[in-house]
Amino acid sequence: MEINKVMVIGAGQMGSGIAQVCAQAGFAVKLNDMKEEFCQKGLGVIAKNLARNVEKGRMTEEEKTTILARITPSLDLQDASNVDIVIEAAVENMEIKRSIFGRLDEIAPQHAILASNTSSLPITEIAAATTRPEKVIGMHFMNPVPVMKLVEIIRGLATTDEVYQAVEEMTVKLSKTPVEVNDFPGFVSNRILMPMINEAIYTLYEGVATKEAIDEVMKLGMNHPMGPLQLADFIGLDTCLYIMEVLHEGFGDSKYRPCPLLRKYVSAGWLGKKSGRGFYIYE
Numbered sequence: 001m002e003i004n005k006v007m008v009i010g011a012g013q014m015g016s017g018i019a020q021v022c023a024q025a026g027f028a029v030k031l032n033d034m035k036e037e038f039c040q041k042g043l044g045v046i047a048k049n050l051a052r053n054v055e056k057g058r059m060t061e062e063e064k065t066t067i068l069a070r071i072t073p074s075l076d077l078q079d080a081s082n083v084d085i086v087i088e089a090a091v092e093n094m095e096i097k098r099s100i101f102g103r104l105d106e107i108a109p110q111h112a113i114l115a116s117n118t119s120s121l122p123i124t125e126i127a128a129a130t131t132r133p134e135k136v137i138g139m140h141f142m143n144p145v146p147v148m149k150l151v152e153i154i155r156g157l158a159t160t161d162e163v164y165q166a167v168e169e170m171t172v173k174l175s176k177t178p179v180e181v182n183d184f185p186g187f188v189s190n191r192i193l194m195p196m197i198n199e200a201i202y203t204l205y206e207g208v209a210t211k212e213a214i215d216e217v218m219k220l221g222m223n224h225p226m227g228p229l230q231l232a233d234f235i236g237l238d239t240c241l242y243i244m245e246v247l248h249e250g251f252g253d254s255k256y257r258p259c260p261l262l263r264k265y266v267s268a269g270w271l272g273k274k275s276g277r278g279f280y281i282y283e
């Protein structure tokens with residue numbers, strides 16, 4: 001199964017990163033979002049990242065131009081009609097993802113793989129919105145995509161070996177390391193990471209320490225590159241809350257209940273770095 005043409009859905013922090021690494025690896029990429037301004041914002045982030053690579057002598061100006069030219073903005077899902085794979089990175093919401101996958105199933109060619117970058121939602125349930133569940137798979141990149149080596153690849157109940165292999169090969173072409181996991185809420189990454197972040201929020205909520213102290217303990221004491229509250233801001237507090245809700249509902253275990261402070265911040269629109277304010281304030 002040969003993959004040449006890619007469509008990425010959602011030009012946010014993950015979608016733009018995925019489009020960038022695909023274009024860098026030589027794939028032709030359509031970057032789809034609902035509004036022109038979101039596409040342009042995503043393309044702007046990619047151009048900035050590539051410019052930094054030029055400054056650091058890791059690529060030439062010509063290479064940067066060639067990579068950028070491989071990415072075409074798209075505002076219409078119909079543009080999926082001639083791609084080999086779609087990687088969806090829209091918001092972490094089952095209804096929205098099922099609606100996107102249902103439409104893609106009608107538009108994308110028969111052979112096309114439909115992948116989701118979901119952080120936690122069951123791939124099997126997303127796949128059930130299509131008539132090709134065997135071609136639906138989880139392709140979970142980590143943030144920031146250009147830097148992080150892992151892609152967690154999630155097999156849905158019906159995903160075939162052929163589709164798994166094609167996605168694994170593509171991941172290696174992107175200079176990333178694939179790790180295979182099964183379809184359970186939060187997969188491996190967020191089943192382990194997100195309860196730690198949620199616990200850090202409880203630690204703040206219960207007044208055990210200041211946000212700075214909590215982050216410092218985990219950075220200096222556990223050698224984490226970012227403290228858990230800083231990381232939550234970086235991921236997006238809305239995404240953190242969605243993931244905790246998926247774990248809570250999926251396992252039916254109260255140990256996954258989202259911290260009320262996380263809910264409060266999300267209700268206030270304090271979504272972390274992307275909205276300018278979360279646990280910390282950003283310029």
Ligand SMILES: CC(=O)CC(=O)SCCNC(=O)CCNC(=O)[C@H](O)C(C)(C)COP(=O)(O)OP(=O)(O)OC[C@H]1O[C@@H](n2cnc3c(N)ncnc32)[C@H](O)[C@@H]1OP(=O)(O)O
Pocket residue numbers: 049052056118119141142143144145146147148189190193225226231235
């Ligand atoms: C929620 C989910 O479903 C799954 C997830 O993604 S969970 C989140 C997983 N990610 C993490 O845990 C990230 C934890 N943080 C880190 O690893 C580091 O803090 C970091 C890599 C983000 C930054 O590293 P740092 O050493 O503190 O800063 P810095 O020196 O500025 O950056 C290191 C390199 O990363 C690059 N970088 C940093 N942020 C970047 C970004 N947003 N986009 C692109 N490149 C970036 C920098 O350009 C720099 O590259 P060079 O040295 O090659 O120039």
Ligand SMILES: NC(=O)C1=CN([C@@H]2O[C@H](COP(=O)(O)OP(=O)(O)OC[C@H]3O[C@@H](n4cnc5c(N)ncnc54)[C@H](OP(=O)(O)O)[C@@H]3O)[C@@H](O)[C@H]2O)C=CC1
Pocket residue numbers: 009010011012013014015032033034038089090091092093096100117118119120140141142143234235236239274
């Ligand atoms: N943040 C992280 O660290 C990680 C996130 N993920 C997952 O990646 C996905 C995206 O997250 P992230 O990039 O952080 O989120 P962002 O909020 O940065 O970006 C999401 C983008 O998708 C757009 N979008 C929403 N609905 C649609 C739609 N129907 N069609 C096309 N575009 C749409 C949004 O537009 P608008 O702003 O108008 O809503 C926005 O531009 C989520 O599923 C998340 O769980 C996976 C790994 C890590």
